[in-house]
Amino acid sequence: MSCRELLPSIVAPRAGRPSGPASPTRARGLPALLLVAALVSPLPTRGDAAPARPRQAASTVAAADAAVAAWVEAERIPGAVLLVSRDDRIVLGKAYGWAQLYEYRDGQYGAAAAGTPRPTAVRRLAQPRPMTAETVFDLASLTKVMATTFAAMLLVETGELDLDAPVHTYLPDFRGAGKERITPRHLLTHRAGLAAWQPVYYRAQSARQAYEYIRDLPLAWGVGEERHYSDLGFMVLGLLVERVAGEPLGAFLDERLWGPLGLASIGFQSAPAGAPPRPGALDDPGGPRPPATVAPAPVIGPFAATSHGNPYEHRMVHDATFGYRYDGDSDAWAGWRRYTLAGEVNDGNAFHAFGGAAGHAGLFATAADLRVLLQLLLNRGEYGGRRYLSPEVVETFLAPAGDGQALGWQAPANLPAGSFAHPGFTGTWVLGVPAEGLAVVLLTNRQNLGVDERGYYPDLVELQQAVAAIARPLPER
Numbered sequence: 001m002s003c004r005e006l007l008p009s010i011v012a013p014r015a016g017r018p019s020g021p022a023s024p025t026r027a028r029g030l031p032a033l034l035l036v037a038a039l040v041s042p043l044p045t046r047g048d049a050a051p052a053r054p055r056q057a058a059s060t061v062a063a064a065d066a067a068v069a070a071w072v073e074a075e076r077i078p079g080a081v082l083l084v085s086r087d088d089r090i091v092l093g094k095a096y097g098w099a100q101l102y103e104y105r106d107g108q109y110g111a112a113a114a115g116t117p118r119p120t121a122v123r124r125l126a127q128p129r130p131m132t133a134e135t136v137f138d139l140a141s142l143t144k145v146m147a148t149t150f151a152a153m154l155l156v157e158t159g160e161l162d163l164d165a166p167v168h169t170y171l172p173d174f175r176g177a178g179k180e181r182i183t184p185r186h187l188l189t190h191r192a193g194l195a196a197w198q199p200v201y202y203r204a205q206s207a208r209q210a211y212e213y214i215r216d217l218p219l220a221w222g223v224g225e226e227r228h229y230s231d232l233g234f235m236v237l238g239l240l241v242e243r244v245a246g247e248p249l250g251a252f253l254d255e256r257l258w259g260p261l262g263l264a265s266i267g268f269q270s271a272p273a274g275a276p277p278r279p280g281a282l283d284d285p286g287g288p289r290p291p292a293t294v295a296p297a298p299v300i301g302p303f304a305a306t307s308h309g310n311p312y313e314h315r316m317v318h319d320a321t322f323g324y325r326y327d328g329d330s331d332a333w334a335g336w337r338r339y340t341l342a343g344e345v346n347d348g349n350a351f352h353a354f355g356g357a358a359g360h361a362g363l364f365a366t367a368a369d370l371r372v373l374l375q376l377l378l379n380r381g382e383y384g385g386r387r388y389l390s391p392e393v394v395e396t397f398l399a400p401a402g403d404g405q406a407l408g409w410q411a412p413a414n415l416p417a418g419s420f421a422h423p424g425f426t427g428t429w430v431l432g433v434p435a436e437g438l439a440v441v442l443l444t445n446r447q448n449l450g451v452d453e454r455g456y457y458p459d460l461v462e463l464q465q466a467v468a469a470i471a472r473p474l475p476e477r
Contacts, residue, residue: 136365152407194220267363428442
């Protein structure tokens, strides 16, 4: 479901992979005081010494702060966390509003199509949960860049993944109807021709079944011809990197990146009991998935609440006038969640078909952890005196690939050259501006308001543009 932010507006290890560096045990859920301090006070630079840059206009930072505060005050969003750093020094870190303002009442399934207003479907909490610096967010499509794209970068770094080899080099049965031509580069740039979205959970109850369903779907466009943002493409890419890495996506990243970086609150959340199992997505027939080298601990909240079930996806399937098309029987599946989601992935495909962890959605994190990952890219692969990626690999992935797209990342046209960004459907957004050493993390829980009478969640483009205006430096003196 995370593909909507851009619309209208198995496992066998390959020989030769070097073992990753030993990962220190990550402390999940650091004390609130430490995380708050990290967000409100300057941090020493831990990456490479940065060259002299134009001074950041204090007025643009203050304007971004005021814009987020105004949106929260007007209840255009329930709450937010905004974190801005320049040359690895935090210049603004602030939590606003509420981590949860509404809870499930009668639910919104079908309400928007009937024009039913929000207050009849969700209930405002008598005591809303405050937003804090340590609040953990469902990142939605930020999973594509903060998990799957980083994993692909690590495998390109070791020579285990060739961006221009056919996908069937790694997933041998990914063939038929033109799919033989699809490469990882096509998947990363959304030019594989795969459909943007389908309710995969209508046809799949496990990651293996999800893969088989996507593999057998006809292409919606010609391979390499046009850019069409696709959740399905990143589902395949996530499974591909798991095959190459020889372990689940989260375990691989925890071992090779998140753990060594000391990130405290990032990871995938397993679906609760009763949901389809995640392990064994692409196991060889009859062979179990090997255990992860490091078993990631679950992420500990508090969590920002997102949607009240999945009313948006429900309408995508049931309402042909909503802009999406599902050719199957919309009533053939009835597993819709009927409660407010918090600490449980919003995306229906990630939750129901992939057990909580998929290449396109399912990642949770705090703003502080995302800032470190942005800074790693701004430092061209180095952080804290340690190199994780070569400058050449970072440059390859961040170089514009046309149509406002890099590899995984988006390349905004209205910001300084080399800037990279990505949104998430739950209301998340990150931005890196190498020319200014600037990292911006804006996390909101817009879905907790519920859908409006038109069936939409609040549009954050205006707010993102207001925050992006930080990337306007003062002239050098």
